[in-house]
Amino acid sequence: MQTLANVIRMPTPLVVRGAASAGVLEVLRKGEELFAEGDAADWFYKVMTGAIRTSKLLSDGRRQIGAFHLAGEIFGLEAGEVHRFTAEALAGATVLAFRRTCLELSAHDSEALREEVLASAIRSLDRAQEHMLLLGRKTAQEKVAAFLLDMADRMLDGEGPFELPMSRSDIADYLGLTIETVSRTLSQFTRDSLIRLPAASRWIELCNLHALRQLNVS
Amino acid sequence: MQTLANVIRMPTPLVVRGAASAGVLEVLRKGEELFAEGDAADWFYKVMTGAIRTSKLLSDGRRQIGAFHLAGEIFGLEAGEVHRFTAEALAGATVLAFRRTCLELSAHDSEALREEVLASAIRSLDRAQEHMLLLGRKTAQEKVAAFLLDMADRMLDGEGPFELPMSRSDIADYLGLTIETVSRTLSQFTRDSLIRLPAASRWIELCNLHALRQLNVS
DNA sequence: CGCAACTTTGAGAAGAGTCAAGACTGGTGG
DNA sequence: CCACCAGTCTTGACTCTTCTCAAAGTTGCG
Known part of the structure; x- marks a missing residue:
């Protein structure tokens, strides 16, 4: 389903000036895909509102989320001709x-x-x-604590x-765990009064926060 | 022991033109540290010969190697004022x-x-x-197969x-495994005739290669 | 209100880690 | 040139964290 996004992009692009340069505004609904792994990388993006996840899939369905992008962040720029990961809106989001x-023009506009x-x-x-350090070397508890502290820091x-914009499945695929382990770890944190759900x-x-920061080794 | 590196670095820097712009050549011996996590990030580097590992350490000694940089690659550029990871030579190496x-000057020199x-x-x-996909979602066998194919592709x-420039410990810290698991996996690959040691x-x-590529899912 | 999707919980399995010991390698010095 | 030693690598036995499979409980949207 391409609704607002296409309306905006195609007939008369809504050009927004500000941020840094001219860009086209796109409105995404929950779960909507901005681009997929392998798509031509003619555009790159800046998050205006909401949150975007970027991920890679293995052929058997295993997924790794590389990052959650919140307002202000730029993503989707590639070295080659195609996108190397998929980008989807977590909830409603707008991107520029x-x-x-634009980058290749040597004009000092850009x-x-x-x-x-x-x-x-x-x-x-x-x-x-x-994040590689987290994925390769941290325990489930440390991963979840790091994630919670990071999200609280960025959203609050x-x-x-506060309300997390992503599901347990997204959290699991971001932390390199299963949803069951994420859920169990959150339950354990609740029993230990580190968090409240x-x-x-x-x-x-x-x-x-003190105990969570102790778990979040560095 | 500081030999050529210091001779070159200190009295009259050897300025090399070519590559892209002016740079100072440094010669590193096996294991020598180029910079550490937390050092001022006044310089960034391009590998000329040899190989460099970039890594992060947790306070308890757990280490994650983020990348092995071979000839031609640029690394060590930071968003902030300090380096966020350590860079060391795997064996002898030279870097520019x-x-x-240089980057902040708006001159079109740069x-x-x-x-x-x-x-x-x-x-x-x-x-x-x-690499995040590998660390978060691949099994030990898949990790080792991916590593071997990547190294063969880049070095051969x-x-x-061919001769790997890094120890089992480096491989383990790169793949998010223990040295024992790396060793056991290589032994298994040998028994299965996928590789020879x-x-x-x-x-x-x-x-x-066929069987290794099958293990190296994507 | 009802159902599909998501989340939690449990029990058991398994992959990778830990600890320990032994083998090999490569460099050093006699 | 060979012997030795430190460091590295391999192997084994056992442990444990996390995964898998299964089922029940919630949530929230239509």
């Missing part, structure tokens, strides 16, 4: 799409965008390094419960 | 060092270097994505045995 060719893109690529690489301005399963409150 | 400030750096960052991100121009433990020959 940029033609990849100077600012270019710098933003390089900085963003380096930050993504940083995050990827950190202070204390209190107030009924609706995507809401969470971190109660014992 | 660039001042990070245009070409800048482009090379962005391309390199994107390629690194690509590799990181692929065709058939025949001709005495000297770092030499290896891939005998059954």
